[in-house]
Amino acid sequence: MEKIPITPQGYEVLKKELSHLMSVERPRVIKAIEEARAHGDLSENAEFEAAKERQAFIEARVNELNYKLGNAQIINPEALPKDRAVFASRVLLSNVETGEDVEYQLVGPDESDIREGRISVASPLGQAIIGKKPGDEIVLQAPGGKRVYELVEIL
Template identity: 55%
Template sequence: MNKTPLTVAGAEKLRTELHRLKTVERPNVIAAIAEARSHGDLSENAEYEAAKDRQGFIEGRIMEVESKLANAQIIDPTLLDADGRCVFGATVELEDLESGQVVTYQIVGDDEADIKDNKISISSPIARALIGKYAGDIAEVQAPGGVREYEILDVRYV
């Protein structure tokens, strides 16, 4: 299986979620199943069914997170030496040439992308257009509304 790029912060977030799932969520659902079992007839016990469904979801998520961490290639942006080039983990300041709006994004893995936190996925159209470019370059992004042009103002590795 291919390695999936992940920043140090993204890997830590997944580890924290895995720890919470194993130490809090799993014991809680086991207790809920035991409680529902004590109510008798399991064939018509909605609490039992709900708890079993929740257990299946939690166990599935634990397996998914463990797999992601096992297949992760963890990259520390502060250790990158890309000579000012846009690469995975870089924080890029852009100016929309049409509107003049300036935005800053960090290019991260698919699992850690969060536009509210200015983190864009490496597989997004804008990140794909930025990869390999330098400050001062123009990136053309194929957006749903047509081609948008961005000037790369700064590339940082933080």
């Protein structure tokens, strides 16, 4: 069984989404299906088809969330080594060309949000950072050209 690394905050977000789907969205779509059935002929009932599609989406997402939560390996960022970048590490990077500093936390794909400073370990930059130590250079081939960063600190 594959373990899925996740931060405590990411785990809570997925739990909240699952709870919302189960307690709000599922009952709402069941009611919509019942109302559409009451309109009669289901073969040409667009409301019924839309509600059934929504139900299929909700059930698929519930199954996906149950799998991820059931296989989650919660990684506490406070207990991580500070000598190299690993999953859940917070890193400070400096753009070698511009001198601009950026701070990121390395997270799983479900948790990534660039506006919040969380990048996926599966992203090109995330993959380039993993395993690096303070002082190491990180070279990233971006669509706009090559970017070079220095890993200043693991926070």
